[in-house]
Amino acid sequence: MSASTSTNTRPIPIPRPSASVVIVNGRNEVLLVHRNPKARAFGGVHVFPGGNLDKKQDASLPVTAIRETFEESGLLLASSTEQSASYLPSDTELDEARHAIHQQKMLFQDFLTSHNLEADVQSLLPFTQWITPPYAPRRFHTQFYVAFLPEVAPTGFSSGEKQERIPKPDGGQEVVEARFVHPRKALAECQQGKITFMPPQYYILSTLVDILQGDVNTLEQRSRVETLSRGLFGRMVINPRPLHAGNTEGYTILTYEGDETRGGSKGRLHRALVKAEKGGITSEITLQRNFDVFSEIEPQALKEPSKL
Known part of the structure; x- marks a missing residue:
């Protein structure tokens, strides 16, 4: 993020609507994805999975957050629409689908419907919005969410580390790896210069680290995060x-x-x-x-x- 102001000759870009989700697993670790250092935007930065609203793919911003999480990490926040259903997509089917969806060869909703699944939009707790400053060449209006894996039945990647290297339609790579890490460790790595965050991610992790104490996620901790989400904090629009x-x-x-x-x-x-x-x-x-x-x-x- 540069501190320079925009010139009078350059029009101020309109922020693109986007969504990102902080996924917390049972060990109070959060999912981070490492963007390719050569990426056009936020190269080399560690972020929560997310991306821009795609009107062809997404009925809402929560769906954007869930779809982008699936594409970038392989973690699918979805539940069966059939009470007695026991079938879930295999890892191979998940990998094939996420690549096809990322390359616009398949609609996310079609994939869910074909497996009797629906996106777990109700599991996403609003957790501030951020708008990129006017002087930035690329701007986003991002709705952040928090979701707890103990509260949903995820399919796919949900702990540890995973090498991703997601291909773009042009053959490039957007995300080079994904991993679950405790907020305190993530912030320590940032302070040591091992990884890089942008201000929104640093702010949200700094808020969660005081709540997600210890290595076991508890009902009380989830309740405190839900309290923030329902209150003034969750509705803040930060410019x-x-x-x-x-x-x-x-x-x-x-x-x-x-x-x-x-x-x-x-x-x-x-x-x-x-x-x-x-x-x-x-x-x-x-x-x-x-x-x-x-x-x-x-x-x-x-x-x-x-x-x-």
């Missing part, structure tokens, strides 16, 4: 904006809704210190949030942006 604040030693200060500079009360910090490399890829992030996300979110944090 990062750079704060021009003198010498910041190479860091950009990105402010979020509800910061003291964005309508929040005096002393309220809702921002991140970000250092970016060439191409806008984040190399260092520090989240500054001095309020409780369960009880201290101010209403102005929910204001819809006047400009996208």
